[in-house]
Amino acid sequence: MAEIRTIIGDCLSVLDTLPESAFDLIYLDPPFYTQKEHTLTTRDGSATFAFRDLWASHEEYARFLHERLSKLHRTLTYTGSLFFHCDSNAAHIVRLILDQVFGAAMFRSEIVWTYRRWSNANKGLLPAHQTILFYSKSADFKFNTLLTNYSASTNIDQITQRRVRDSRNKAVYARNEQGHVLSSGAKKGVPLSDVWDIPYLNPKAKERVGYPTQKPILLLEQIINLCTEAGDWVLDPFCGSGTTLIASKLLDRNAIGIDIAPEAITLTNSRLRDPVKTVSALLEQGRETYERKETDVFTYLKGLDYHIVQRNQGMDAILKQDIDGKPVFIRIQRPGEKLHEAAMALSDTSRTKGDAHLVLIVTEDNELPFGLEQPVGVTLVRSTALTIKDALCYALRSG
Ligand SMILES: C[S@@+](CC[C@H](N)C(=O)[O-])C[C@H]1O[C@@H](n2cnc3c(N)ncnc32)[C@H](O)[C@@H]1O
Secondary structure, three states, X not given: OOOEEEEEOOHHHHHXXXXXXXXXXXXXXXXXXXXXXXXXXXXXXXXXXXXXXXXXOHHHHHHHHHHHHHHHHHHEEEEEEEEEEEOOOOHHHHHHHHHHHHOHHHEEEEEEEEOOOOOOOOOOOOOOEEEEEEEEOOOOOOOOOOEEOOOOOOOHHHHHEOEEEOOOOOEEEOEOOOOOEOEOXXXXXXXXXXXXXXXOOOOOOOOOOOOOOOOOHHHHHHHHHHHOOOOOEEEEOOOOOOHHHHHHHHOOOEEEEEEOOHHHHHHHHHHHHOOOOOOOHHHHHOHHHHHHHHHXXXXXXXXXXXXXXXXXXXXXXXXXXXXXXXXXXXXXOOOOOOHHXXXXXXXXXXXXXXXXXXXXXXXXXXXXXXXXXXXXXXXEEEOHHHHHHHHHHHHHHHO
């Protein structure tokens, strides 16, 4: 069983008490130089957590990091790696300090963690990524190649057909003596890139514990899987709500977490007793499910101005313009779905959202012949295909 320990204190002094060359992986998510006091209250209002990220200058911040990173470097094994989580506030400063402490040659990757966001309080581009700088202690670092699915745009020939270099060193498809193209063998997938599309924890996620800037367990699992094996040691010197420790426990790695705030350590210990991980529908069902929905909505709503609604079982789109001061919610009947079930799903989802116009696009004639009793409060609109069928029936009858 994994051994997990938490320590209260400034990591600067705690690091002196930890042995040299002991950790296979260090992940740190320190204050980002946001020049803010971060505060958040739990959903039930029972606790408020806070940490300060206010600095006199870039120099002061750089000194703070340099002192701690030097000590962290000492605790890494020869094959170990460090992942430094930051954002555009200080990524440029952090990169320079890491180059000094680890050596520029030990830089491995700048990982872009990207996620979807929907609004921007400031003028300018919507910020939708953070940066994780990956350095190793030596060139002989532990690394597990993780594979991801082929994308929709991957050329099928590149997956299925073996490639070799010809006499001019050009990549060509390998052929046997009869000139037939040879198979590439097992279709393993694409090596994980340095852009990671992992959803941010939404405000209602069960995994959320109310700690400011809490990171998703999925993100930490990916880092741990990349550079460690079961039984290895992981260190998080700014552990906050303990996400790294939870991910380590779930993956059977040993871990130590340090935080200067006693309430962060109390929270980490309680999370460790009963780890909760949110399953991302987006990752489970794949991006394609979302794209399929986009295609469906586009097909049926072409010509209207709408926003697509993801992550909602009851509705598929909302019109950009309110009608009579009320929003317009739209659902497209699913293949094989009974009409009354579709109508119920739409009216259920709208119940908590105030007064709205509800529109159901009927795509199948599996119930209620047109013109008979309709579900209350839901306007039925027949799809173009059904409308054409109706017109043809009428023509047939009257012809
Ligand atoms: C961005 S938060 C970490 C969030 C964490 N990754 C999570 O998922 O919950 C930064 C943490 O660093 C802690 N911290 C700040 N200065 C510290 C120091 N000198 N030593 C240890 N912890 C410190 C803060 O109390 C805060 O919990």
